[in-house]
Amino acid sequence: MNRxxxxxxxxxxxxxxxxxxxxxxxxxxxxxxxxxxxxxAAAVLLIGLGITWQLDRFAVDQPLSTEEEANLYIESxxxxxxxxxxxxxDPNALLDQIIEEEWTATGELWxxxxxDWF
Amino acid sequence: xxxxxxxxxxxISSPFTRELGFRQLIETYQRKVYHVIRRMVIIHEDAxxxxxxxxxxxxxxxxxxxxxxxxxTWLYRIATNEALSFLEKKKKRYFFSMDDHHEKMESYxxxxxxxxxxxxxxxLQKALLKLPEKQRLVFHLKYQEELTYEQMSExxxxxxxxxxxxxxxxxxKIEQSVLSE
Numbered sequence: 001m002n003r004x005x006x007x008x009x010x011x012x013x014x015x016x017x018x019x020x021x022x023x024x025x026x027x028x029x030x031x032x033x034x035x036x037x038x039x040x041a042a043a044v045l046l047i048g049l050g051i052t053w054q055l056d057r058f059a060v061d062q063p064l065s066t067e068e069e070a071n072l073y074i075e076s077x078x079x080x081x082x083x084x085x086x087x088x089x090d091p092n093a094l095l096d097q098i099i100e101e102e103w104t105a106t107g108e109l110w111x112x113x114x115x116d117w118f
Numbered sequence: 119x120x121x122x123x124x125x126x127x128x129x130i131s132s133p134f135t136r137e138l139g140f141r142q143l144i145e146t147y148q149r150k151v152y153h154v155i156r157r158m159v160i161i162h163e164d165a166x167x168x169x170x171x172x173x174x175x176x177x178x179x180x181x182x183x184x185x186x187x188x189x190x191t192w193l194y195r196i197a198t199n200e201a202l203s204f205l206e207k208k209k210k211r212y213f214f215s216m217d218d219h220h221e222k223m224e225s226y227x228x229x230x231x232x233x234x235x236x237x238x239x240x241x242l243q244k245a246l247l248k249l250p251e252k253q254r255l256v257f258h259l260k261y262q263e264e265l266t267y268e269q270m271s272e273x274x275x276x277x278x279x280x281x282x283x284x285x286x287x288x289x290x291k292i293e294q295s296v297l298s299e
Contacts, residue, residue, distance in 0.1 A: 005238060010156055
């Protein structure tokens, strides 16, 4: 290795090392001062989500339609079948309509050959 | 740890003298850090970026510095990692573009004002560029910086034995390349 010379270091531009410390300190400070923006952005997002959630909670329910209200009473068994029929102008027509709908939906309850056993 | 290092760390630990401490850290080690990086990356603008990054990273992690090594060794570890990562990224980019960073570094050496036409120096630098990056680093740390193998082991995280073998091979290759032409 004695046969080879030492490497000559490549020189930087004139005055480089005079300017370098301040450049680095300025850069370090500017990176530090921008760090707060990340926290601010996260805070804004959280506050926005919180406000949206709160608005949903306090949203006023739309009033029910007559039909919806009636279904509510029936499902909660506050009204019986007789109560509902009594509200109708023609309860028999209403019953006929219901039977016809139910009959069509289910088809015959028993097949023909099963009716013969008794 | 030497007195200068102790002084620097004391200044940095106090919020009133923190900036003064950082300034002293830079002024004490800037030339060494710059040159160890520049030997690896050759081009001044790249060396400048990496030197600044090294000190900024050092500031951020100074709280974690335990004082088991000197500030010099610790800074060198950051600087050499920065240089090796930079060269690795450049190598990967080559697969996607025609930009051969290796060729760029070689032609930079030929520019007037860099080595002033010193034939042996240019040949030596170009021969070094042919080495794998880590081997080139080992060569620089041993031949140019004249560090001990123990110091190099602390900086690179490689065993003394591996470093000795690496340096021996690097020297052989450089001698063959430079002296045979």
